[in-house]
Amino acid sequence: MKILYASNIRILLMIVIGIVTLILINNQIKEDKKEEYEVQKLRLEYPLIEYSHEYYLRKIEGVIVNKKLDMGRFNKGALYLTLNNGEKFSIGYATRNYSYKPYELVDFIQVGDSILKPSGYIYFYVFRYEEKYTFILGRSIKNE
Known part of the structure; x- marks a missing residue:
């Protein structure tokens, strides 16, 4: 019975860690997209001399x-x-x-x-x- 209980806790812990990891990755992707959008706005407002x-x-x-x-x-x-x-x-x-x-x-x-x-x-x-x-x-x- 104790072995089964410990196994369930490990599985639950792995699921929680997986969910937390997915949430953190999702937040980072959102931040990246926001930063990339801001850079695009700046590039339109301030054209690059070298490329233009x-x-x-x-x-x-x-x-x-x-x-x-x-x-x-x-x-x-x-x-x-x-x-x-x-x-x-x-x-x-x-x-x-x-x-x-x-x-x-x-x-x-x-x-x-x-x-x-x-x-x-x-x-x-x-x-x-x-x-x-x-x-x-x-x-x-x-x-x-």
């Missing part, structure tokens, strides 16, 4: 009034910028210049900086306190 032919050909110029860095799982490291002229765009790849500290553009760039991306180029210039800083979108510039 239109933005590659356009001149982008203005003063940064808002900076957001995505730390989620689906678009981690993407930089979302809003300019004083209302223009919004994102930079999604590592852009570095090892001559500067910090060398990552996402860490270097600040609200209040003036920026310029000339039409048809992947050069990205940051102007701060009468200084000009050069980055190449999606590339690293080595400190020589």
Whole structure:
């Protein structure tokens, strides 16, 4: 009788663990879908410069009034910028210049900086306190 009782408890325990596991997996899937939906909304609002032919050909110029860095799982490291002229765009790849500290553009760039991306180029210039800083979108510039 005790063996039968212990066996039933083990089966019941396995069923409870299975149900809890399914609930946790279901909640994670819901969270993933919600985060993915938010990323899709951001991608529409802030087009990627590197991938968008239109933005590659356009001149982008203005003063940064808002900076957001995505730390989620689906678009981690993407930089979302809003300019004083209302223009919004994102930079999604590592852009570095090892001559500067910090060398990552996402860490270097600040609200209040003036920026310029000339039409048809992947050069990205940051102007701060009468200084000009050069980055190449999606590339690293080595400190020589």
